[in-house]
Amino acid sequence: MRAAAGNRSGNGVHPGAWWLWALALGTAATRTTNPLLLGLLVAVSAYVVAARRPHTPWSRSYGAFLKLALAVLLVRLVFAVALGSPLPGTHVLVTLPEVPLPDWAQGIRLGGRLTAETLVFALYDGLRLATLLICVGAANALASPSRLLKSLPGALYETGVAVVVALTFAPHLIADAQRLRAARRLRGRPDKGLRGLLQVGLPVLEGALERSVALAAAMDARGYGRTAQVPVAVRRTTAALTLAGLLGVCAGTYGLLTAEGGSYGVPVLLGGVAAALAGLKLGGRRSPRTRYRPDTWNPRSCAVAASGVAVAALLFLAASTDPAALSPGVIPLTAPVLPLWPAAAVLLGLVPAFAAPAPDSPSPKEPS
Numbered sequence: 001m002r003a004a005a006g007n008r009s010g011n012g013v014h015p016g017a018w019w020l021w022a023l024a025l026g027t028a029a030t031r032t033t034n035p036l037l038l039g040l041l042v043a044v045s046a047y048v049v050a051a052r053r054p055h056t057p058w059s060r061s062y063g064a065f066l067k068l069a070l071a072v073l074l075v076r077l078v079f080a081v082a083l084g085s086p087l088p089g090t091h092v093l094v095t096l097p098e099v100p101l102p103d104w105a106q107g108i109r110l111g112g113r114l115t116a117e118t119l120v121f122a123l124y125d126g127l128r129l130a131t132l133l134i135c136v137g138a139a140n141a142l143a144s145p146s147r148l149l150k151s152l153p154g155a156l157y158e159t160g161v162a163v164v165v166a167l168t169f170a171p172h173l174i175a176d177a178q179r180l181r182a183a184r185r186l187r188g189r190p191d192k193g194l195r196g197l198l199q200v201g202l203p204v205l206e207g208a209l210e211r212s213v214a215l216a217a218a219m220d221a222r223g224y225g226r227t228a229q230v231p232v233a234v235r236r237t238t239a240a241l242t243l244a245g246l247l248g249v250c251a252g253t254y255g256l257l258t259a260e261g262g263s264y265g266v267p268v269l270l271g272g273v274a275a276a277l278a279g280l281k282l283g284g285r286r287s288p289r290t291r292y293r294p295d296t297w298n299p300r301s302c303a304v305a306a307s308g309v310a311v312a313a314l315l316f317l318a319a320s321t322d323p324a325a326l327s328p329g330v331i332p333l334t335a336p337v338l339p340l341w342p343a344a345a346v347l348l349g350l351v352p353a354f355a356a357p358a359p360d361s362p363s364p365k366e367p368s
Contacts, residue, residue, distance in 0.1 A: 013356045015143035017301035022139035024308030025349055028315040029131040032326040033124040036338040037315075037346060038131045044349040045138040051353040053141050057175040064174050065137025069130035076126030080118055082110065091116035091333060117330045124330070147295055172211065176204045234282055241279030248272020300355050307351035314345035 022045070029041050046062075053059045093114050180200045184190070189199075252269025318339065319326050325339035 013304050014295045014297050014301035015148035017305040018143035019139045020305040021308030021352060022135045024312040026132040026135035027312045029128055031315045031319040033128055034326050034328055034336050035127055036336055038127050040343055040346045041131050042134050045135055048353045049138050049141050052356045054359045059141045061174055062137045062141035065133055069133040073126040073130045076122050080122030081114055117333055121330045176207050238279050238282040241275050245272045245276025245279055248275055303355040304352040307348050311345055311349045318342040
């Protein structure tokens with residue numbers, strides 16, 4: 001109850017700030033293939049999660065995202081070994097039996113020479129995707145899905161409900177699996193291997209189905225999906241502003257990512273964001289609802305979001321000024337070097353570990 005009281009008093013961090021921080025770290029990870037910088041991003045997110053993760057069931061999903069990231073990395077390496085790569089290399093590690101393929105499968109190779117350059121390139125590429133997944137897992141572990149849903153604009157309420165239900169499915173599934181495995185261990189039954197997986201999987205899926213039915217009944221009882229009547233002119237203006245905003249955001253983002261669009265990218269992107277926000281504001285009239293003690297953007301929330309945005313912006317700058325340091329080459333094969341000021345920029349992501357309030361210890365259960 002103390003954590004809830006802290007949130008009501010305005011001292012808690014807005015859930016949107018946690019997502020902005022995590023997505024900014026993930027965006028920063030896409031700008032580099034340097035394994036030292038990517039490992040530093042993973043360490044920063046792990047430290048913040050360990051220091052500021054609340055004591056809730058959905059916050060335990062971070063470990064599952066770590067395992068998923070490791071699986072993605074292993075799959076990328078397996079594909080590199082099995083399918084090879086068009087990269088030329090001189091350091092041959094092993095020569096695998098090559099499977100002959102028909103003419104219509106030109107460009108695909110099964111087996112053959114495996115070089116160290118190919119393996120290192122696959123490692124760098126897989127580690128970047130794994131870091132992005134870990135950053136998303138940090139957002140899932142730190143931000144409350146229910147509080148995030150309350151903070152969405154009225155126009156995105158129905159879409160937000162679907163997204164939040166999808167995001168909370170994995171944490172609840174993990175919590176159910178951990179609870180059932182613990183119960184089986186207490187009864188002296190196996191909880192590992194194929195047999196344990198089969199005997200735990202059915203109760204987990206049954207619980208997920210029961211939770212879905214209960215959620216649907218609760219949403220129907222609360223009038224989910226009902227909309228208010230608005231004038232036709234307001235509906236058309238909302239649709240026009242939203243469509244123009246989305247097109248502006250897409251065009252501005254494309255301009256920022258290309259060298260030719262550097263002059264118009266920023267103004268078009270800002271104009272698209274403004275039009276989209278105006279459309280969301282008008283679209284909120286169709287969903288009249290009140291918020292009980294809504295979350296506010298306090299200085300702590302701004303500091304958390306700003307630290308992640310600063311990391312992404314500084315790595316974007318580093319990628320344009322010193323691309324060799326952020327993307328170490330594999331031909332010729334050289335050892336990666338940790339660039340000093342980009343590494344210092346990544347350390348700015350540790351700000352939430354000190355700016356955000358510490359989670360309260362879980363209250364002891366009362367004896368039955």
